[in-house]
Amino acid sequence: MVSPVTALPQSLDFKQPLTPAVQGEIEPDGGNAAAGRVAVRIENLTKAYESAAGPVLDDVSLTIGEGHIHGIIGRSGAGKSTLVRCLNKLVTPTSGRVIVSDREITSLDGAALRAARRDIGMIFQHFNLLSSRTVAGNVALPLEVAGVSKADIRRRIPPLLELVGLTSKADAYPSELSGGQKQRVGIARALALDPKVLLSDEATSALDPETTEQILHLLKDINRRLGLTILLITHEMEVVRAIASHVAVLEHGKLIENGPTFDVFAFPKSPVARSFLSSIVAHDLPPEIAGRLLPEAHGDTDPVLRIVFTGDAAHDPVIATLVERFRIRPNILHGRIDYIDGKPLGVLTLIAGGLGERLPDVLSYLSSLRLFGEVIGHAVRPAAPGARRAHS
Amino acid sequence: MLFDLLPPALAGLILESLKQTATMVVVAALLSTLIGLPLGILLVATEPGHILERPVFNRVIGTVVNLVRSTPFIILMVAIIPFTRLIVGTTVGTWAAVVPLTVAITPLFARLAEAAMREVDRGLIEAAESMGATPFQIIAKVLVPEALPGIVAGQTVTLVSLIGYSAMAGTVGGGGLGDLGIRFGYQRFMPEVMLAVVVILVVIVQSVQVLGDWAARAVNHRIARRRKLA
Numbered sequence: 083m084v085s086p087v088t089a090l091p092q093s094l095d096f097k098q099p100l101t102p103a104v105q106g107e108i109e110p111d112g113g114n115a116a117a118g119r120v121a122v123r124i125e126n127l128t129k130a131y132e133s134a135a136g137p138v139l140d141d142v143s144l145t146i147g148e149g150h151i152h153g154i155i156g157r158s159g160a161g162k163s164t165l166v167r168c169l170n171k172l173v174t175p176t177s178g179r180v181i182v183s184d185r186e187i188t189s190l191d192g193a194a195l196r197a198a199r200r201d202i203g204m205i206f207q208h209f210n211l212l213s214s215r216t217v218a219g220n221v222a223l224p225l226e227v228a229g230v231s232k233a234d235i236r237r238r239i240p241p242l243l244e245l246v247g248l249t250s251k252a253d254a255y256p257s258e259l260s261g262g263q264k265q266r267v268g269i270a271r272a273l274a275l276d277p278k279v280l281l282s283d284e285a286t287s288a289l290d291p292e293t294t295e296q297i298l299h300l301l302k303d304i305n306r307r308l309g310l311t312i313l314l315i316t317h318e319m320e321v322v323r324a325i326a327s328h329v330a331v332l333e334h335g336k337l338i339e340n341g342p343t344f345d346v347f348a349f350p351k352s353p354v355a356r357s358f359l360s361s362i363v364a365h366d367l368p369p370e371i372a373g374r375l376l377p378e379a380h381g382d383t384d385p386v387l388r389i390v391f392t393g394d395a396a397h398d399p400v401i402a403t404l405v406e407r408f409r410i411r412p413n414i415l416h417g418r419i420d421y422i423d424g425k426p427l428g429v430l431t432l433i434a435g436g437l438g439e440r441l442p443d444v445l446s447y448l449s450s451l452r453l454f455g456e457v458i459g460h461a462v463r464p465a466a467p468g469a470r471r472a473h474s
Numbered sequence: 475m476l477f478d479l480l481p482p483a484l485a486g487l488i489l490e491s492l493k494q495t496a497t498m499v500v501v502a503a504l505l506s507t508l509i510g511l512p513l514g515i516l517l518v519a520t521e522p523g524h525i526l527e528r529p530v531f532n533r534v535i536g537t538v539v540n541l542v543r544s545t546p547f548i549i550l551m552v553a554i555i556p557f558t559r560l561i562v563g564t565t566v567g568t569w570a571a572v573v574p575l576t577v578a579i580t581p582l583f584a585r586l587a588e589a590a591m592r593e594v595d596r597g598l599i600e601a602a603e604s605m606g607a608t609p610f611q612i613i614a615k616v617l618v619p620e621a622l623p624g625i626v627a628g629q630t631v632t633l634v635s636l637i638g639y640s641a642m643a644g645t646v647g648g649g650g651l652g653d654l655g656i657r658f659g660y661q662r663f664m665p666e667v668m669l670a671v672v673v674i675l676v677v678i679v680q681s682v683q684v685l686g687d688w689a690a691r692a693v694n695h696r697i698a699r700r701r702k703l704a
């Protein structure tokens with residue numbers, strides 16, 4: 083028997099304290115238990131290959147809420163493909179459990195496993211379509227495999243092709259299709275048996291940016307219309323940002339981050355996640371600026387303040403308040419605002435000239451607005467214009 | 475045209491030999507496909523990491539196949555005489571030649587089919603597994619259809635080899651064109667018979683090759699083809 087959702091083990095234990103602004107928002111299971119039913123539960127999953135040095139997956143625990151698009155991001159070799167293949171037991175884990183829609187996949191074998199796999203659709207980076215079959219024939223394959231009658235198959239293909247916008251290509255062979263069209267066939271094929279969960283292993287990684295966007299849009303649309311849970315494996319942050327409601331970060335087989343996409347993007351806890359995000363969110367300063375910061379304050383330095391703006395607070399006149407109330411002379415070093423999951427996320431780094439002893443007041447002002455501020459270093463105060471040194 | 479140049483009696487002989495060759499080749503080809511394709515499937519599917527992983531069994535059948543393939547045909551023919559007698563009740567004649575031909579050619583076809591199926595992208599097999607396909611379904615719906623162009627090409631190679639082997643089998647009582655060429659062309663000094671036999675064999679081999687190439691192309695959808703406008 084599967085225990086009720088509320089009794090989920092709180093298996094993810096992040097050692098680092100949460101940032102003030104979001105304390106209490108990120109839950110170890112990414113907020114899934116509160117949100118509703120669980121579609122996939124991964125418990126202490128470990129996979130080691132005899133040939134590999136360390137484990138490819140190291141005690142991974144993760145729950146995925148029903149109807150969510152949950153991204154799993156990590157560098158090449160992090161173990162993403164292995165993890166996703168444990169979910170339909172294409173890879174047998176060394177230890178740990180996987181439960182997909184109340185069925186413990188890891189304990190199944192033979193016919194029972196094959197039956198369970200029919201509830202889990204899968205799409206692939208290289209599409210994996212049969213070259214010997216037409217588009218309609220490829221979509222028919224899972225139905226044939228499941229023993230659906232010929233007449234039923236004929237009935238069920240057209241709506242599937244319509245869903246992915248390929249009605250006119252029913253009789254084309256994959257070799258006559260573009261990459262985006264091939265992935266659409268892959269999606270229609272994966273949906274043919276009305277799965278509860280869709281696994282996507284780098285489904286857009288072989289596509290150009292424009293096609294990627296179309297395919298992601300299609301996945302989001304399917305997610306919304308069918309309430310389908312999607313596990314989105316990718317090494318591209320853009321993919322997660324575009325459609326994932328939740329995201330987990332995998333590094334060297336370990337889950338190092340997990341939560342709602344916005345929270346992970348706004349307050350990444352690990353350096354790895356931060357560097358992953360750097361293409362999207364300006365958490366880290368460009369190296370040429372970062373290199374000039376000093377770790378310690380001196381007599382002639384000013385603190386460098388990093389402020390993270392989230393959601394609603396992004397409308398407050400924060401800079402004006404800093405200037406007027408705290409008499410700061412802000413010198414903006416770096417900044418950017420992005421939209422994650424439809425919510426604005428801004429990161430601003432500035433030299434807080436003339437801040438003096440008022441730093442604690444400033445930080446508490448920021449946190450009263452549910453903004454997050456921190457001192458990330460110190461910058462040498464520019465010399466007075468008259469005393470300017472020749473070389474600078 | 476060719477037959478007009480030969481005495482009617484000889485033309486009849488050639489026709490008779492042609493029929494014997496055709497019988498040997500076609501029957502042996504059918505049997506070697508029937509046995510060789512499953513053997514090729516087993517060679518692929520039972521290797522480590524594949525859908526019916528059986529490493530020991532795989533090594534055993536691999537060794538047997540290699541043994542048969544490395545035995546010269548003429549020795550094989552003699553070596554399996556008891557087996558031939560058991561199957562067809564005699565060791566001479568066209569039907570008796572079919573047995574060693576089949577035994578000799580089946581491992582060749584099995585290896586060619588194996589090579590074709592080994593080329594099938596593992597991703598396709600993985601996709602079928604993710605749908606809940608059984609190993610048998612994967613073989614029938616993925617492995618064989620996807621390898622079909624290669625299997626057909628292997629079939630062509632097999633047929634051409636069979637035509638060559640059948641000439642040898644003929645000399646030990648199987649009859650056929652090879653036998654005719656040796657008996658009349660060589661032993662009775664009738665070069666025109668030898669020439670006719672060679673010409674006929676060349677035409678047959680060419681036709682088989684052309685037909686085989688065409689068939690392999692017809693079942694290959696891996697490369698986009700320009701559709702002719704109706």
Ligand SMILES: Nc1ncnc2c1ncn2[C@@H]1O[C@H](COP(=O)(O)OP(=O)(O)O)[C@@H](O)[C@H]1O
Nearest residue numbers: 131133134138157158159160161162163164165
């Ligand atoms: N069958 C295997 N045998 C040995 N090592 C493997 C096997 N499959 C994957 N690995 C190793 O596991 C690690 C993770 O691989 P993978 O899950 O494909 O990572 P990702 O999808 O994140 O790039 C890699 O170092 C890879 O070499």
Ligand SMILES: [Mg+2]
Nearest residue numbers: 162163164284
């Ligand atoms: Mg991968």
